[in-house]
Amino acid sequence: MVTASQFSRKSRQSAKKSESAWLSLMVAMALALGIVPAQAEQTPAEFFEARIRPVLIKECYSCHSSQAPVLKGALNLEHRAGWQTGGDSGPAIVPGNPEDSLLLSAMKFDGLEMPPAGRLSNEIIADFERWIKAGAFDPRSEPTTTAKNAPLSGMSIEAGKQFWSFQPLTQAAPPALQNPGWAAVATDESSTHSRLIDQWVLARLEAAQLTPSPSADVRTLVRRIYIDLTGLTPSALEVEEFCKDQRPDRIERLVDQLLDRPEYAEHWARRWLDLARYADSNGSDFNATFREAWRYRNYVIEAYKNDLPYDEFIKEQLAGDLLPSTSEDERIRKLVATGFLMLGPKMLSERDKLKLQMDVVDEQLDTMGKAFLGMTMGCARCHDHKFDPVPTADYYAMAGILKNTLSLQGEIQKYVSDWPEVPLPIRAEHRIALEQFEQAKKSLQSQLASIKKQLNSSTGSMNEGSDRQLELGIVVDDTAAEFVGEWKQSTHSKPYVGAGYRHDDNADKGEKSATFKTALPADDEYEVRVSFTPAAARAQAVPISVTHAAGETTVKLNQQKSGPFGGLFESIGRFRFKADTPAVVKFETDGTKGHVIVDAVQWIPVRDIEAHQAMLAKAASQSQANAERDKLQNEMKAMEGKMAELLKTAPPPAPKAMAAQSTPSFSDCAICIRGEPHQLGKVVPRGFLQVASWEPAQQIPADVSGRQELANWVAHPQNPLTARVYVNRIWKSLLGSGIVRTTDNFGVLGERPTHPELLDALASSFIQQGWSTKKLIRAIVLSKTYQQSSTYRPDAAAIDPENKLLWRANRQRLSAESMRDSLIALTSGLETPDRDSPVKSLGKLVAENNPKGAAKSIQESLTRTIYQPVVRGEISPLLAVFDFADPDFVVGDRSVSTVPAQALVMLNSPFVKESAQQIARQIVEDANIPSDGRASAIYLRLLGRPAQEEEIQLANKLAGPGDLAGWSRVSHALIASTEFRWRD
Numbered sequence: 001m002v003t004a005s006q007f008s009r010k011s012r013q014s015a016k017k018s019e020s021a022w023l024s025l026m027v028a029m030a031l032a033l034g035i036v037p038a039q040a041e042q043t044p045a046e047f048f049e050a051r052i053r054p055v056l057i058k059e060c061y062s063c064h065s066s067q068a069p070v071l072k073g074a075l076n077l078e079h080r081a082g083w084q085t086g087g088d089s090g091p092a093i094v095p096g097n098p099e100d101s102l103l104l105s106a107m108k109f110d111g112l113e114m115p116p117a118g119r120l121s122n123e124i125i126a127d128f129e130r131w132i133k134a135g136a137f138d139p140r141s142e143p144t145t146t147a148k149n150a151p152l153s154g155m156s157i158e159a160g161k162q163f164w165s166f167q168p169l170t171q172a173a174p175p176a177l178q179n180p181g182w183a184a185v186a187t188d189e190s191s192t193h194s195r196l197i198d199q200w201v202l203a204r205l206e207a208a209q210l211t212p213s214p215s216a217d218v219r220t221l222v223r224r225i226y227i228d229l230t231g232l233t234p235s236a237l238e239v240e241e242f243c244k245d246q247r248p249d250r251i252e253r254l255v256d257q258l259l260d261r262p263e264y265a266e267h268w269a270r271r272w273l274d275l276a277r278y279a280d281s282n283g284s285d286f287n288a289t290f291r292e293a294w295r296y297r298n299y300v301i302e303a304y305k306n307d308l309p310y311d312e313f314i315k316e317q318l319a320g321d322l323l324p325s326t327s328e329d330e331r332i333r334k335l336v337a338t339g340f341l342m343l344g345p346k347m348l349s350e351r352d353k354l355k356l357q358m359d360v361v362d363e364q365l366d367t368m369g370k371a372f373l374g375m376t377m378g379c380a381r382c383h384d385h386k387f388d389p390v391p392t393a394d395y396y397a398m399a400g401i402l403k404n405t406l407s408l409q410g411e412i413q414k415y416v417s418d419w420p421e422v423p424l425p426i427r428a429e430h431r432i433a434l435e436q437f438e439q440a441k442k443s444l445q446s447q448l449a450s451i452k453k454q455l456n457s458s459t460g461s462m463n464e465g466s467d468r469q470l471e472l473g474i475v476v477d478d479t480a481a482e483f484v485g486e487w488k489q490s491t492h493s494k495p496y497v498g499a500g501y502r503h504d505d506n507a508d509k510g511e512k513s514a515t516f517k518t519a520l521p522a523d524d525e526y527e528v529r530v531s532f533t534p535a536a537a538r539a540q541a542v543p544i545s546v547t548h549a550a551g552e553t554t555v556k557l558n559q560q561k562s563g564p565f566g567g568l569f570e571s572i573g574r575f576r577f578k579a580d581t582p583a584v585v586k587f588e589t590d591g592t593k594g595h596v597i598v599d600a601v602q603w604i605p606v607r608d609i610e611a612h613q614a615m616l617a618k619a620a621s622q623s624q625a626n627a628e629r630d631k632l633q634n635e636m637k638a639m640e641g642k643m644a645e646l647l648k649t650a651p652p653p654a655p656k657a658m659a660a661q662s663t664p665s666f667s668d669c670a671i672c673i674r675g676e677p678h679q680l681g682k683v684v685p686r687g688f689l690q691v692a693s694w695e696p697a698q699q700i701p702a703d704v705s706g707r708q709e710l711a712n713w714v715a716h717p718q719n720p721l722t723a724r725v726y727v728n729r730i731w732k733s734l735l736g737s738g739i740v741r742t743t744d745n746f747g748v749l750g751e752r753p754t755h756p757e758l759l760d761a762l763a764s765s766f767i768q769q770g771w772s773t774k775k776l777i778r779a780i781v782l783s784k785t786y787q788q789s790s791t792y793r794p795d796a797a798a799i800d801p802e803n804k805l806l807w808r809a810n811r812q813r814l815s816a817e818s819m820r821d822s823l824i825a826l827t828s829g830l831e832t833p834d835r836d837s838p839v840k841s842l843g844k845l846v847a848e849n850n851p852k853g854a855a856k857s858i859q860e861s862l863t864r865t866i867y868q869p870v871v872r873g874e875i876s877p878l879l880a881v882f883d884f885a886d887p888d889f890v891v892g893d894r895s896v897s898t899v900p901a902q903a904l905v906m907l908n909s910p911f912v913k914e915s916a917q918q919i920a921r922q923i924v925e926d927a928n929i930p931s932d933g934r935a936s937a938i939y940l941r942l943l944g945r946p947a948q949e950e951e952i953q954l955a956n957k958l959a960g961p962g963d964l965a966g967w968s969r970v971s972h973a974l975i976a977s978t979e980f981r982w983r984d
Helices: 009-014 016-033 044-060 080-085 102-107 122-133 189-207 218-230 236-244 250-259 262-275 293-305 310-322 328-337 353-373 392-403 428-457 606-617 622-648 707-714 722-735 756-768 773-781 794-799 816-826 877-881 900-908 910-924 931-943 949-958 964-976
Strands: 411-413 474-477 482-484 488-490 501-503 513-518 524-531 542-548 551-557 569-577 583-588 600-605 669-672 680-684
Touching (some): 189 756, 428 622, 513 600, 722 773, 900 910, 931 949
Antiparallel strands (some): 482 513, 488 501, 669 680
8 A cells, every 4th residue: 555655746746737738628618618707807997998998089089079070970989978879870889799889890890990090900909899898888977068178087186185095194093982892902012903903893883783793713713814824724733733722822822923934925925926917927929938037026025024114115126226235135135126117018029119118117107006006007198097186297207217217128039129137246256157167168169169160171071061062152941932832841851951841741732832032142153952851752853943044944853862962952953143133943843743842942153163173172082081070070079078068067147137227317208198109298307196295295306217216205104005005905815805995996986995094093003113014914813803703694794794894704715826735735745945937947938939839838846836937828727717816917806706617626626636635545544543533634634623423424424444535535525615715
């Protein structure tokens, strides 16, 4: 029998490829059936403002708005009622039905053709189709005036100053309570804040004539705390040890212990990476590999581990390269932190590089606005924000700061932009080792080049090798030829020129051709040679036409016989060509029997051939030349061996970071009219959001980029948004919903806080306690509010059905990575991560940039999910089906979907099945667990509680005393249960 200790890592990893393929198939089927939700991390309002309104303004308003001289077709598209009523042809849009929406048909040039200037891009049309299919959300009401050029505008800055989220933080006195004894007892600074939480929550409950729920039972509470603080379910031993601890401060001790564990930092760092749209590749049109992104990931983990003050955390991510440092390590840390600005997806192949630059700035500004400020900044790129007090001038005041950041540099290939990677300081011994290695490498390369040069000039063989042949005249490889019909690439038969050759697959004769063209340097007589690999299955009479100065000549070539030149080339004649007329050689397949081979065509001046033959005639005797050539070849092999050995001893490359740098010079930014970078308005001085600023206004000197000033403004205690937004995010993570439920939107379209005084009290104390995340988490977890039972109460639900007043705890589903990581931890155990790049095995591109390109597979390790690669467009199906954050967006609140595909994965996934089998094997083979205690042991392992009598009876029906398969089914059922996948 195989013991638990013999269940090796190898057997676990052997299933990974089949696991991934199976899950991909399952999720693909689910998507096709519409039972897996798309990762719609943008709200309908955000999607409309970012993708729909700007296009309507730019492409449609000139003819279909109150601004138009004549309202064409009687169709007004500047408000919802306009397209609902429609024009002469009826309603322009049918929500939920793209096929019957005339506007979309016109955009597709299907009958009607709009806009008249030309068809819009497929991407824009796809956005409109998605928008209509989702219900065509449109917040624009009919304007109260019909005057031309009457702008639709949002809240003014003056009115915005009165809006709750832009007002300064206040600290109201704790409210009077009917039952003050319920709140946590204040014994230290942290518990004082816990009590404050309870007081404000209880005040709202009492005002609504509600009472809080009792505390959760011990086992439920310990499981909740482990999951919320570390992202992992506790082991059975950890639960039992906590239950046995009868000290009155056992919860405080547990919280402090977990906050000091590395698992805490990894779990909470992953939450921040959702906001930082972290990924290890670019995604978009050119999915380039972000080989150095891992350094930013590690920076975030270390920041949470060391409880880096949040204001410093902000400053380092926005301007770490500009901040002073007291040591080399600190300088490296702060430089790596600016990877926050660099990680976004970019349309690298955009040929309009000015537009690309502004698109990158927009993405950075939108990310910064949502992550730190809870504001949808991107809406103000084309026009004043339609809801929030963010004028376009404020947008470009901040865009001007980020435009002075070097986010793009050079090209990966023609038209495809690259990003800069900043060299990091290295230790002296590392630098010396690199220099010595490079010197040794250059020396060997020089010696190899010398030997190769001697080999090339050697006359050791009168039979001209194909390599020597390629030095003569002009050679055009098949990669440069023009093909008609389907030709197959091959490397089966050698030798060949370049990377391979092509053949007609002995099919579709007469329908295929291959044309080679070149410009020759001078009017002269040339010998035309073609290369091919001979074989019995080749065609014997391949028609080849040569277009030359005297006209066109067609010859027939037998490809069954080897050519006389290096066994590769065959001459098809000598012809005179003119330099001002292209030389053309065309292969055809008419009348051929057998495979037609196309490899390369060579034009050699006749006089060069004669000179070459004369040189060969003057060569030394054949035997002497051959001996010399053999000697050189042996020397080259020995040198190549030395090079291979040297490369094995190469020191690690000089470290680089995906980090921000300032541009060489600084300038302000002009407003881009309607977001168009080529239509410029007035220049706006660099600055910040006026509505969230204070007196005296901070000025940005002309000789700096402004990024450090921006970072200081965002992280300033007087900024009304920053602390509120972050405290709300922490609250949401622990309580299940934010005090402001729209965690990424504190603007007009966001929800109002359910407990505004509590939010301000938490934000104020957060700042006063040094912006400490750990202290904030500790205060919340130690509150009676957090520790409530999640039991449903019909009487309370009748008054507060959404539990906005927190009369009970909210149940929360484990994140995708928590489920995966917990199962590994409970079975084989999580491995210690390498913490370096998870995509170091990939090339510059994740996949070949062609329709058949596929991502190179990366071996998944048994480390925590945060150390696994996040490749845009290639998210693991297991993670995707359980709502892993889309790395293209800022995700402050992951979707929590409930779809059939999730049940299918939990029931059929090889990973889940194998985990269940391993748990069953460990339980069955544990001599300390009696046969009648196996059900409870499995329940303790997976759910943190013993099985009830009824559950024991059901388990025993499924599994006998030594029935490994039966106990595997019991384990599998519990893993698939909501009790495992959710925390109470």
